[in-house]
Amino acid sequence: MHDKPLSKFVGRLLHRRPGASRPAQERVGPDTYGLDEEKVLRFAEDGLDPEEENRLAEEVAEVLPLGWSLSPRAKERLYTVSSHLGGEPQLLAWLDRHPGLPRLIARLTALTGNLDRYSDDPSVVEALRAARAAEPLPAALDGTLPPGTDEETLSDIAYRIDKLLFEQHTEDAARVALATTDWLRAAARRASPASPAVEEMAEFMGHLHEDIRQADAAA
Structure with a gap:
């Protein structure tokens, strides 16, 4: 990882x-x-x-x-x-x-920790708001989030992943995690101008997407 x-x-x-x-x-x-x-x-x-x-x-x-x-x-x-x-x-x-x-739990936990942290950054919230206005959410996230986008959006996704893991639906948690990292990476890349936090998020979500994908395939 x-x-x-x-x-x-x-x-x-x-x-x-x-x-x-x-x-x-x-x-x-x-x-x-x-x-x-x-x-x-x-x-x-x-x-x-x-x-x-x-x-x-x-x-x-x-x-x-x-x-x-x-x-x-x-x-x-x-x-x-x-x-x-x-x-x-x-x-x-x-x-x-x-x-x-x-390994899969470690990488999903790393993701939820990152989601909690980035949820506090206004530039990240704005990038997500713009992404949702431009394109619909991925199917795996449809119904997970309320219509609005605010500082609770990423925490809501982290909660969803936490809940799936708590209920031992690990495959579903990995599916939501992969959709999340892909969506956040795409949202960060289309943000203009991109703040340092948004650029960092794009890099991290790219790493995490591949890490979770590999761990999920081997689990």
Whole structure:
């Protein structure tokens, strides 16, 4: 995966702002959500073989989208893994090194982190508003967004992806993510004049589109 989308903007995986975790606030589930305590503790002591580490990565990928619905014990185990790796960006990088679901979750999480950040930039909002006025939304995003375009537009898309992941509709989440990155890249390229934030978004969304496409194909 490209370093910039992975490392520059993802530092709040376990502490995203409340609006970004709406689907996960709706319920509270089992105490550990499949994170094996013995495996977590051995990982923290560098005691797992590669096959066991792959399985732990899959378990982490399964629980990461559940966000605020995780119990305190599950959060503690996830924090143990994250701390051992050096923090939340390193946790994402670690997931990205494991093919299949872990890599796909890492890259979808990188996208939603970017969407939350860019939603605060007025020049990005204006570029999206102009794009929606010129052309209809991609089919995968049709019905996802309200008619107007404002600072909540990208957060609404991030919420949609979060919700699909929370409900374990990973293929649908990837489909929406690919449509989103393609749309944002096209909107940024047609913006004139393009602000530095819009130009940056075009570059990042191009990287993320290819990263998510590759991970989705291999998952």
